[in-house]
Amino acid sequence: MTYALPPLNALRAFEAAARHLSFKLAAHELHVTPAAVGQQVKALEARLGVQLFERLHKQLILTPAGQAYLPGISEGFRHIADATSQLKPAGTVLLQLGAHGSFDLRRLDLAAFRSMHPAIGLRVLQPAGLHELVEGKVDLLIARSLGHHPGYRCDRVNEGPGVGDWVIAPEGTADCPEIVSFRAWLRGLPVEKALASRHPRLVGMAGS
Secondary structure (H helix, E strand, C coil): CCCCCCCHHHHHHHHHHHHHCCHHHHHHHHCCCHHHHHHHHHHHHHHHCCCCEEEECCEEEECHHHHHHHHHHHHHHHHHHHHHHCCCCCCCEEEEEEECCCCCHHHHCHHHHHHHCCCEEEEEECCCCHHHHHCCCCCEEEEEECCCCCCEEEEECCCCCCCEEEEEEECCCCCCHHHHHHHHHHHCCCHHHHHHCCCHHHHHHHHC
């Protein structure tokens, strides 16, 4: 059976915008720009031949068609998420790390990190840049830059002024336990101490 489905990215943009009733908040969740969310929704409306939102001044309202469409789309994403979670080993959190092409990954001793943090499934994409971070292909990024990116937390890997290597993560997810653990690993700090300041209930995860 062949399913007649609109593009997945357009459906994700609609579902997030409909939940938040905001292109800006949907963009923050999806790590893209509000303009990109708006374009995806507009393309979806054109494909379906119906208007899903009323775009008022500083206000987004679902049309009757949008209200009818949302529950089924949200339920579909929940089924996909549930099916995906069943493929993962119990207790494993996936952390996708990107790194610029000239960064020497041997500096990180990733095998030792994986050994110390079996609850974190670490995957690496190299080369990767801000585009991959914005598109959600990686959760955090080691980038060669000046470390100034609005909406993102930037932590310097090496000391010194000017251009350097920075760990960059969206502000909304920068304090997730797995990202805190990796940031602490880079700094050579005890992970338990770094986690305790933000997630006292999750300290055990770092050492499990």
